[in-house]
Amino acid sequence: xxxxxxxxxGGPAGLLLSQILHxxxxxxxxxxxxxxEYVLGRIRAGVLEWGSVEVLRNAGVGERLDREGRIHDGxxxxxxxxxxxxxxxxxxxxxxMVAYGQTxxxxxxYAARDAMGGGVIDEAEEVTPHGVDxxxxxxxxxxxxxxxxxxxxxxxxxxxxxxxxxxxxxxxxLSTREKVYPxxxxxxxxxxxxxxxxxxxxxxxxxxLASQRSPALSRYYVQCSLDDRLESWPDERFWEELKARxxxxxxxxxxxxxxxxxxxxxxxxxxxxxxxxxxLFLAGDAAHIVPPTGxxxxxxxISDVHYLSRALIEFYxxxxxxxxxxxxxxxxxxxxxxxxxxxxxxxxxxxFPGQTAFDRRMQEAELDYIASSEHARRVMCEQYAGxxxx
Ligand code: RFL
Ligand code: PHB
Numbered sequence: 105x106x107x108x109x110x111x112x113x114g115g116p117a118g119l120l121l122s123q124i125l126h127x128x129x130x131x132x133x134x135x136x137x138x139x140x141e142y143v144l145g146r147i148r149a150g151v152l153e154w155g156s157v158e159v160l161r162n163a164g165v166g167e168r169l170d171r172e173g174r175i176h177d178g179x180x181x182x183x184x185x186x187x188x189x190x191x192x193x194x195x196x197x198x199x200x201m202v203a204y205g206q207t208x209x210x211x212x213x214y215a216a217r218d219a220m221g222g223g224v225i226d227e228a229e230e231v232t233p234h235g236v237d238x239x240x241x242x243x244x245x246x247x248x249x250x251x252x253x254x255x256x257x258x259x260x261x262x263x264x265x266x267x268x269x270x271x272x273x274x275x276x277x278l279s280t281r282e283k284v285y286p287x288x289x290x291x292x293x294x295x296x297x298x299x300x301x302x303x304x305x306x307x308x309x310x311x312x313l314a315s316q317r318s319p320a321l322s323r324y325y326v327q328c329s330l331d332d333r334l335e336s337w338p339d340e341r342f343w344e345e346l347k348a349r350x351x352x353x354x355x356x357x358x359x360x361x362x363x364x365x366x367x368x369x370x371x372x373x374x375x376x377x378x379x380x381x382x383x384l385f386l387a388g389d390a391a392h393i394v395p396p397t398g399x400x401x402x403x404x405x406i407s408d409v410h411y412l413s414r415a416l417i418e419f420y421x422x423x424x425x426x427x428x429x430x431x432x433x434x435x436x437x438x439x440x441x442x443x444x445x446x447x448x449x450x451x452x453x454x455x456f457p458g459q460t461a462f463d464r465r466m467q468e469a470e471l472d473y474i475a476s477s478e479h480a481r482r483v484m485c486e487q488y489a490g491x492x493x494x
Contacts, residue, residue, distance in 0.1 A: 110256035113263030117388030119213035149402035153490030154199035173204035197489035312349035398446035
């Protein structure tokens with residue numbers, strides 16, 4: 105088998121890349137380790153920057169997003185049990201945010217790839233990239249007890265944080281920077297009507313977040329300990345703790361009900377650079393992880409794919425490697441900006457072990473300042489809305 109771009113990973117990054125390449129006459133094959141059912145069962149991101157919406161629309165997968173995605177002028181932050189501010193991205197950055205689930209985006213991408221006869225191979229085991237530092241790389245994998253191989257011009261590593269692509273870059277070439285936070289987020293999905301707004305809460309009991317997937321589907325999170333187990337968080341305890349972290353007038357509007365999904369995610373910042381080694385290009389979580397506080401992970405995966413698809417399309421159309429050569433630097437510029445914002449918002453809104461009363465007051469004073477200063481709100485909104493693509 106032969107293709108132009110071999111893509112490892114069928115999450116949003118890999119599927120979107122193959123979709124954009126296909127629409128521009130570049131062939132690819134996507135190799136996904138899991139079953140489609142498993143990939144579509146994962147509940148992850150829910151908030152899109154306007155720039156991401158435009159990339160998805162231009163890739164021909166904007167129809168349901170335009171119909172069902174909920175446009176928000178921004179998000180709300182509540183703290184000290186009573187104070188609130190609105191991160192008005194429409195007013196201060198000229199762009200709204202859109203609530204639309206990563207699960208739905210993945211469904212839309214699978215449907216689009218199927219309709220175009222796109223090659224997505226699922227349940228591909230032991231996917232291995234070879235010869236990335238030669239002019240002719242190839243991929244091998246096992247499926248149905250047989251060994252398979254595809255030769256390609258380039259390999260795109262879109263296989264998430266635990267993938268294999270990053271591992272083939274020699275340690276002498278790759279630098280990684282990491283920060284692990286001493287807590288996680290416990291998230292639930294429930295078939296209940298969400299609040300009108302997306303609301304972040306900083307409370308002495310810990311951080312909480314109210315988000316949404318559709319008019320009938322809510323997504324909520326509470327900061328939890330890394331030692332917490334799902335068994336110790338029955339629904340009743342979750343709802344009680346969630347409501348305790350929001351100001352009374354918000355808590356009383358939260359509609360509770362049985363959870364239909366519940367999971368714990370640790371929080372981490374991680375950046376690997378460069379995002380290219382010879383014929384291998386990394387995109388999305390394969391190259392970087394941000395804590396979810398800033399809602400940036402999926403948006404970064406989409407912006408990486410925007411830059412990488414542009415580079416590959418230009419290469420096949422004109423023979424110019426200009427954008428391929430610039431890819432790592434261009435993508436990393438946006439990645440570090442989002443990594444900084446996500447780190448800052450995480451430090452501002454969470455409760456840290458060993459934090460003193462003084463530390464807490466510093467967080468509150470910063471939130472009070474943002475609420476009182478239009479300059480500070482503008483700075484925050486510009487980053488929450490997502491910096492424009494180059
Ligand atoms: P993914 O989604 O992890 O997909 C990688 C795919 O590669 C497959 N794979 C392999 N395939 C073949 N061979 C191998 N060896 C393989 N190893 C792995 C995997 O099965 C998988 O299908 O990475 P991608 O495509 O880069 O997408 C990144 C996003 O998923 C991620 O950044 C976001 O979900 C982060 N995130 C959020 N981002 C936002 O922009 N806005 C949000 O509101 C937001 N909320 C969140 C989030 C992430 C969360 N969790 C659980 C980490 C909320 C949470 C709770
Ligand atoms: C979500 O809806 O899952 C979500 C929303 C905002 C965030 C993180 C996650 O910052």
